[in-house]
């Protein structure tokens with residue numbers, strides 16, 4: 001594979017990406033959530049390359065991305081009524097809906113399931129690229145499997161250089177966390193939130209009424225329980241070198257002080273949390289005051305701090321309202337579902 005080309009989002013870049021996708025190649029591209037690693041969703045051989053480039057387990061299905069509603073008919077067997085309601089409210093945007101799969105979509109996309117996840121992203125560069133390809137684009141996040149998702153083109157370059165021909169640089173992603181995933185495939189069961197995101201649980205309940213939250217969102221799946229989403233079973237968002245420790249409560253400085261003599265430490269926190277008390281020997285990364293700002297920068301911060309400079313990355317816990325649920329879902333997974341209470 002020749003070196004990976006990085007092109008700023010432009011009509012030329014979209015045209016080049018469209019050609020590559022139609023020719024069965026992979027392209028790294030921006031979305032409003034995280035960067036994706038795309039292939040033509042109708043081309044099973046092209047989609048297989050995604051699993052190889054990422055080192056992704058074969059049993060973890062991909063999301064299919066569309067740039068207009070007409071594409072949906074070739075991807076799903078039928079559009080559930082609730083999906084039509086959510087599409088009207090939240091598409092284009094950071095919402096993936098699991099629906100019954102159309103036989104036209106190769107089984108490698110859905111990892112053998114009879115359902116398929118579909119998303120209509122709102123990022124203009126992403127839309128232009130899919131339009132140029134003129135086919136639906138199957139894409140997971142563009143990280144090597146297990147690492148934090150990429151929210152900048154440089155992250156994709158770090159993980160995919162030499163493995164794919166082209167990355168489109170659309171700047172930093174607006175939301176910074178992957179899309180909300182909701183399962184609507186069974187009309188006889190309540191809709192089920194599989195992965196929280198920027199389309200929040202309250203927004204979904206506001207549109208649909210009852211929405212269940214899948215096990216695995218804020219606690220590990222119980223032994224022997226069949227995951228409704230294979231992604232719930234896999235290790236995720238883990239830096240390569242450092243260990244992530246999730247801290248609740250307000251005595252962060254005292255707690256971390258117990259580790260600074262023997263470990264190289266960093267703390268990722270919300271502004272206002274700790275800056276009054278600098279923690280000697282601990283690098284402090286403040287991501288803003290709101291959960292939206294925390295979400296937008298958390299993966300970038302984890303990647304930046306994981307260049308070998310620290311052994312322990314402490315992350316401040318946040319509330320589970322709004323997008324906080326998505327932030328906590330990602331942080332709990334990167335910390336192996338452990339949260340240390342510092343107020344006791």
Ligand code: TXA
Pocket residue numbers: 031033034035036037060061062063096098110113115116117119139140141142177178179180181194195228229230231232
């Ligand atoms: O924001 C996003 O969703 C990004 C951008 C690129 O669109 N994509 C993304 O894809 O995060 P990925 O593959 O990293 O995560 C997709 C999640 C996985 O947890 C997968 O198991 C789940 O969605 N999923 C996909 N298809 C499914 C299906 N048919 N049934 C249940 N879960 C599914």
Ligand code: MG
Pocket residue numbers: 140141149
């Ligand atoms: Mg992913």
